[in-house]
Amino acid sequence: MRWQGGRRSGNIDDRRGLSGGAVGGLGIGGVVIALIGVFVFGIDPGQMMGIVSEGGGQQTQVAGKQGSPEDQAGAFVDVVETSTTDVWTQLFSKSGEQYRPPADVVLYDQATSTGCGTGQAAMGPFYCPGDQKVYLDLAFWNELETQFGARGEFARAYVIAHEIGHHVQTLTGSIGEGRASARGAESGAVRVELQADCYAGVWAAHAGEVSGGQIALDQGDLESGLGAASAVGDDTIQRRTQGRVVPDAFTHGSAEQRMRWFRKGYETGDPGQCDTFKARSL
Numbered sequence: 001m002r003w004q005g006g007r008r009s010g011n012i013d014d015r016r017g018l019s020g021g022a023v024g025g026l027g028i029g030g031v032v033i034a035l036i037g038v039f040v041f042g043i044d045p046g047q048m049m050g051i052v053s054e055g056g057g058q059q060t061q062v063a064g065k066q067g068s069p070e071d072q073a074g075a076f077v078d079v080v081e082t083s084t085t086d087v088w089t090q091l092f093s094k095s096g097e098q099y100r101p102p103a104d105v106v107l108y109d110q111a112t113s114t115g116c117g118t119g120q121a122a123m124g125p126f127y128c129p130g131d132q133k134v135y136l137d138l139a140f141w142n143e144l145e146t147q148f149g150a151r152g153e154f155a156r157a158y159v160i161a162h163e164i165g166h167h168v169q170t171l172t173g174s175i176g177e178g179r180a181s182a183r184g185a186e187s188g189a190v191r192v193e194l195q196a197d198c199y200a201g202v203w204a205a206h207a208g209e210v211s212g213g214q215i216a217l218d219q220g221d222l223e224s225g226l227g228a229a230s231a232v233g234d235d236t237i238q239r240r241t242q243g244r245v246v247p248d249a250f251t252h253g254s255a256e257q258r259m260r261w262f263r264k265g266y267e268t269g270d271p272g273q274c275d276t277f278k279a280r281s282l
Protein backbone atom coordinates (compact mmCIF):
# COMPACT_ATOMS: atom_id res chain seq x y z
CA MET A 1 0.00 0.00 0.00
CA ARG A 2 1.29 3.44 -0.90
CA TRP A 3 0.26 6.19 1.53
CA GLN A 4 3.35 8.28 2.43
CA GLY A 5 2.37 11.28 0.32
CA GLY A 6 -1.22 11.28 1.53
CA ARG A 7 -2.83 14.33 3.09
CA ARG A 8 -2.65 14.64 6.87
CA SER A 9 -5.29 16.54 8.79
CA GLY A 10 -3.75 15.90 12.21
CA ASN A 11 -7.07 14.85 13.70
CA ILE A 12 -5.16 12.77 16.22
CA ASP A 13 -5.10 12.88 20.00
CA ASP A 14 -1.85 11.12 20.79
CA ARG A 15 -2.01 9.79 24.35
CA ARG A 16 0.74 7.24 23.94
CA GLY A 17 2.94 7.28 26.99
CA LEU A 18 0.20 8.83 29.12
CA SER A 19 -1.70 5.72 30.08
CA GLY A 20 -0.81 5.39 33.77
CA GLY A 21 -1.82 8.90 34.66
CA ALA A 22 -4.80 8.94 32.37
CA VAL A 23 -6.78 6.24 34.10
CA GLY A 24 -5.44 6.53 37.60
CA GLY A 25 -8.38 8.54 38.82
CA LEU A 26 -11.01 6.40 37.17
CA GLY A 27 -10.15 3.09 38.64
CA ILE A 28 -10.20 0.05 36.44
CA GLY A 29 -13.17 -2.22 36.57
CA GLY A 30 -16.11 -0.38 35.05
CA VAL A 31 -18.80 -1.96 32.97
CA VAL A 32 -16.62 -1.80 29.93
CA ILE A 33 -14.11 -4.15 31.45
CA ALA A 34 -16.71 -6.87 31.72
CA LEU A 35 -16.84 -6.91 27.95
CA ILE A 36 -13.17 -7.64 27.46
CA GLY A 37 -12.50 -10.66 25.44
CA VAL A 38 -16.00 -10.73 24.06
CA PHE A 39 -15.46 -8.13 21.42
CA VAL A 40 -12.11 -8.85 19.99
CA PHE A 41 -12.51 -6.51 17.10
CA GLY A 42 -13.97 -3.38 18.50
CA ILE A 43 -16.74 -3.23 20.99
CA ASP A 44 -20.18 -3.69 19.64
CA PRO A 45 -21.40 -0.11 19.32
CA GLY A 46 -24.92 -1.05 20.41
CA GLN A 47 -23.54 -2.17 23.74
CA MET A 48 -21.41 0.92 23.96
CA MET A 49 -24.47 3.10 23.54
CA GLY A 50 -26.11 1.11 26.31
CA ILE A 51 -23.21 1.89 28.56
CA VAL A 52 -23.33 5.57 27.74
CA SER A 53 -27.05 5.84 28.40
CA GLU A 54 -26.70 3.88 31.61
CA GLY A 55 -24.75 6.76 33.03
CA GLY A 56 -21.31 6.22 31.68
CA GLY A 57 -20.70 9.96 31.66
CA GLN A 58 -17.85 9.75 34.14
CA GLN A 59 -15.50 11.03 31.51
CA THR A 60 -12.40 12.76 32.73
CA GLN A 61 -10.80 15.14 30.34
CA VAL A 62 -7.64 13.60 29.07
CA ALA A 63 -5.84 15.06 26.13
CA GLY A 64 -2.61 13.98 24.59
CA LYS A 65 -0.65 15.69 21.90
CA GLN A 66 -2.96 17.04 19.21
CA GLY A 67 -1.86 17.07 15.60
CA SER A 68 0.00 14.89 13.20
CA PRO A 69 2.31 12.39 14.91
CA GLU A 70 5.88 12.33 13.70
CA ASP A 71 6.48 8.61 13.87
CA GLN A 72 5.60 6.31 10.98
CA ALA A 73 2.91 4.36 12.80
CA GLY A 74 1.15 7.52 13.95
CA ALA A 75 1.50 9.19 10.56
CA PHE A 76 -0.07 6.16 8.91
CA VAL A 77 -3.18 6.44 11.10
CA ASP A 78 -3.37 10.15 10.33
CA VAL A 79 -3.17 9.61 6.56
CA VAL A 80 -5.76 6.83 6.54
CA GLU A 81 -8.18 8.76 8.76
CA THR A 82 -7.75 11.87 6.62
CA SER A 83 -8.40 9.80 3.52
CA THR A 84 -11.64 8.46 5.00
CA THR A 85 -12.66 12.08 5.66
CA ASP A 86 -11.94 13.04 2.05
CA VAL A 87 -13.81 10.05 0.66
CA TRP A 88 -16.85 10.35 2.92
CA THR A 89 -17.04 14.12 2.44
CA GLN A 90 -17.38 13.50 -1.27
CA LEU A 91 -19.88 10.67 -0.88
CA PHE A 92 -22.05 12.61 1.56
CA SER A 93 -22.05 15.70 -0.64
CA LYS A 94 -23.29 13.61 -3.58
CA SER A 95 -26.47 13.11 -1.62
CA GLY A 96 -26.59 16.70 -0.44
CA GLU A 97 -25.36 15.90 3.06
CA GLN A 98 -22.41 17.19 5.00
CA TYR A 99 -19.90 14.80 6.49
CA ARG A 100 -18.37 15.59 9.85
CA PRO A 101 -15.19 13.64 10.67
CA PRO A 102 -14.87 11.97 14.07
CA ALA A 103 -13.86 14.25 16.93
CA ASP A 104 -10.48 12.53 17.11
CA VAL A 105 -8.62 9.35 16.59
CA VAL A 106 -7.11 8.63 19.99
CA LEU A 107 -3.85 6.69 20.12
CA TYR A 108 -3.19 5.20 23.52
CA ASP A 109 -1.32 2.48 25.39
CA GLN A 110 -3.05 -0.06 27.58
CA ALA A 111 -5.92 2.02 28.94
CA THR A 112 -7.48 5.44 28.67
CA SER A 113 -10.70 7.18 29.62
CA THR A 114 -13.33 7.51 26.90
CA GLY A 115 -16.88 8.80 26.58
CA CYS A 116 -17.91 5.13 26.87
CA GLY A 117 -16.04 4.28 30.05
CA THR A 118 -12.48 3.12 30.42
CA GLY A 119 -10.98 1.94 27.15
CA GLN A 120 -8.72 -1.06 27.39
CA ALA A 121 -6.27 -2.24 24.80
CA ALA A 122 -7.57 -5.77 25.30
CA MET A 123 -10.86 -4.72 23.70
CA GLY A 124 -9.18 -4.07 20.40
CA PRO A 125 -9.81 -0.95 18.35
CA PHE A 126 -13.22 0.57 18.90
CA TYR A 127 -15.41 3.54 18.17
CA CYS A 128 -17.32 5.33 20.92
CA PRO A 129 -20.56 6.91 19.64
CA GLY A 130 -20.79 8.90 22.88
CA ASP A 131 -17.78 11.09 22.12
CA GLN A 132 -17.49 10.25 18.41
CA LYS A 133 -13.88 9.15 18.71
CA VAL A 134 -11.98 6.15 17.43
CA TYR A 135 -9.68 4.49 19.99
CA LEU A 136 -6.60 2.63 18.85
CA ASP A 137 -3.82 0.96 20.75
CA LEU A 138 -1.19 0.42 18.11
CA ALA A 139 0.00 -2.75 19.85
CA PHE A 140 -3.07 -4.26 18.20
CA TRP A 141 -1.21 -4.25 14.89
CA ASN A 142 1.13 -6.89 16.30
CA GLU A 143 -1.80 -8.92 17.49
CA LEU A 144 -3.40 -8.63 14.08
CA GLU A 145 -0.30 -10.22 12.61
CA THR A 146 0.61 -12.80 15.21
CA GLN A 147 -2.81 -13.88 16.51
CA PHE A 148 -5.00 -13.19 13.52
CA GLY A 149 -2.41 -13.82 10.84
CA ALA A 150 -3.40 -10.62 9.01
CA ARG A 151 -0.30 -8.94 7.63
CA GLY A 152 0.32 -5.78 5.76
CA GLU A 153 -0.55 -2.13 6.01
CA PHE A 154 -3.78 -2.51 4.17
CA ALA A 155 -5.08 -4.91 6.84
CA ARG A 156 -4.49 -2.05 9.30
CA ALA A 157 -6.15 0.47 7.02
CA TYR A 158 -9.17 -1.83 6.83
CA VAL A 159 -9.41 -1.83 10.64
CA ILE A 160 -9.31 1.98 10.77
CA ALA A 161 -11.81 2.31 7.90
CA HIS A 162 -14.13 -0.16 9.66
CA GLU A 163 -14.12 1.96 12.84
CA ILE A 164 -14.74 5.08 10.74
CA GLY A 165 -17.62 3.09 9.26
CA HIS A 166 -19.19 3.12 12.73
CA HIS A 167 -18.79 6.88 12.77
CA VAL A 168 -20.61 7.12 9.44
CA GLN A 169 -23.37 5.00 10.99
CA THR A 170 -23.53 7.41 13.89
CA LEU A 171 -24.11 10.27 11.44
CA THR A 172 -26.74 8.36 9.46
CA GLY A 173 -28.37 6.89 12.54
CA SER A 174 -28.05 3.24 11.50
CA ILE A 175 -25.78 2.52 14.47
CA GLY A 176 -28.86 2.55 16.68
CA GLU A 177 -30.07 -0.66 15.00
CA GLY A 178 -27.40 -2.56 16.91
CA ARG A 179 -29.22 -1.96 20.16
CA ALA A 180 -32.32 -3.88 19.20
CA SER A 181 -30.59 -7.26 19.27
CA ALA A 182 -27.03 -7.60 20.39
CA ARG A 183 -26.27 -11.20 19.56
CA GLY A 184 -26.99 -13.91 17.04
CA ALA A 185 -26.36 -14.52 13.37
CA GLU A 186 -29.23 -12.27 12.22
CA SER A 187 -28.96 -9.69 15.00
CA GLY A 188 -28.89 -5.95 14.64
CA ALA A 189 -25.36 -6.00 16.06
CA VAL A 190 -24.11 -8.28 13.28
CA ARG A 191 -25.84 -6.10 10.66
CA VAL A 192 -24.15 -2.99 12.08
CA GLU A 193 -20.75 -4.71 11.91
CA LEU A 194 -21.20 -6.03 8.39
CA GLN A 195 -22.29 -2.60 7.23
CA ALA A 196 -19.11 -1.12 8.73
CA ASP A 197 -17.12 -3.74 6.78
CA CYS A 198 -18.94 -2.74 3.61
CA TYR A 199 -18.19 0.94 4.33
CA ALA A 200 -14.51 0.04 4.76
CA GLY A 201 -14.66 -1.45 1.27
CA VAL A 202 -16.36 1.69 -0.06
CA TRP A 203 -13.51 3.77 1.36
CA ALA A 204 -10.92 1.49 -0.27
CA ALA A 205 -12.72 1.81 -3.61
CA HIS A 206 -12.36 5.60 -3.64
CA ALA A 207 -9.15 6.24 -1.68
CA GLY A 208 -6.89 6.27 -4.72
CA GLU A 209 -8.94 8.53 -6.95
CA VAL A 210 -9.93 10.97 -4.18
CA SER A 211 -6.29 11.35 -3.05
CA GLY A 212 -5.14 12.06 -6.60
CA GLY A 213 -3.07 8.90 -6.55
CA GLN A 214 -1.24 9.68 -3.29
CA ILE A 215 -2.83 6.60 -1.80
CA ALA A 216 -2.70 3.45 -3.85
CA LEU A 217 -3.35 -0.19 -3.28
CA ASP A 218 -0.69 -2.63 -4.39
CA GLN A 219 -1.19 -6.07 -5.70
CA GLY A 220 -2.20 -8.30 -2.83
CA ASP A 221 -3.64 -5.47 -0.70
CA LEU A 222 -7.23 -6.44 -1.32
CA GLU A 223 -6.40 -10.00 -0.31
CA SER A 224 -4.72 -8.71 2.82
CA GLY A 225 -7.87 -6.73 3.71
CA LEU A 226 -10.05 -9.74 3.00
CA GLY A 227 -7.71 -11.89 5.07
CA ALA A 228 -8.12 -9.50 8.00
CA ALA A 229 -11.92 -9.51 7.57
CA SER A 230 -11.87 -13.29 7.59
CA ALA A 231 -9.52 -13.57 10.57
CA VAL A 232 -11.83 -11.46 12.74
CA GLY A 233 -14.98 -13.33 11.76
CA ASP A 234 -16.92 -14.61 14.76
CA ASP A 235 -16.68 -18.22 13.62
CA THR A 236 -12.90 -18.00 13.12
CA ILE A 237 -12.46 -16.50 16.58
CA GLN A 238 -14.83 -18.93 18.25
CA ARG A 239 -13.15 -21.90 16.64
CA ARG A 240 -9.79 -20.65 17.83
CA THR A 241 -10.82 -19.73 21.38
CA GLN A 242 -13.61 -22.22 22.15
CA GLY A 243 -13.02 -24.95 19.60
CA ARG A 244 -16.55 -24.70 18.19
CA VAL A 245 -18.82 -22.29 16.37
CA VAL A 246 -21.91 -20.86 18.09
CA PRO A 247 -23.86 -18.66 15.64
CA ASP A 248 -26.25 -17.54 18.41
CA ALA A 249 -23.33 -15.78 20.03
CA PHE A 250 -22.26 -13.95 16.86
CA THR A 251 -21.75 -10.23 17.28
CA HIS A 252 -19.80 -9.34 14.14
CA GLY A 253 -20.63 -11.92 11.47
CA SER A 254 -18.82 -14.92 10.07
CA ALA A 255 -15.56 -14.79 8.16
CA GLU A 256 -17.38 -15.43 4.90
CA GLN A 257 -19.91 -12.67 5.62
CA ARG A 258 -17.30 -10.13 6.65
CA MET A 259 -15.30 -10.77 3.50
CA ARG A 260 -18.39 -10.66 1.30
CA TRP A 261 -19.61 -7.31 2.64
CA PHE A 262 -16.18 -5.77 2.49
CA ARG A 263 -15.87 -6.93 -1.11
CA LYS A 264 -19.33 -5.64 -1.96
CA GLY A 265 -18.36 -2.18 -0.75
CA TYR A 266 -15.09 -2.35 -2.64
CA GLU A 267 -16.57 -3.56 -5.90
CA THR A 268 -19.51 -1.16 -6.00
CA GLY A 269 -17.97 1.84 -4.22
CA ASP A 270 -21.56 2.66 -3.34
CA PRO A 271 -22.63 3.03 0.29
CA GLY A 272 -26.20 2.48 -0.89
CA GLN A 273 -25.21 -1.14 -1.51
CA CYS A 274 -24.31 -1.55 2.16
CA ASP A 275 -27.85 -1.82 3.50
CA THR A 276 -27.36 -4.88 5.66
CA PHE A 277 -30.60 -4.08 7.47
CA LYS A 278 -32.77 -4.71 4.44
CA ALA A 279 -30.65 -7.54 3.07
CA ARG A 280 -32.60 -10.81 2.88
CA SER A 281 -29.51 -12.85 3.37
CA LEU A 282 -26.43 -11.64 5.14
Ligand SMILES: [Zn+2]
Pocket (backbone or CB within 6 Å): 041, 042, 043, 162, 163, 166, 193, 196
Ligand atom coordinates in the same frame (compact mmCIF):
# COMPACT_ATOMS: atom_id res chain seq x y z
ZN1 LIG B 1 -17.06 -2.89 14.50
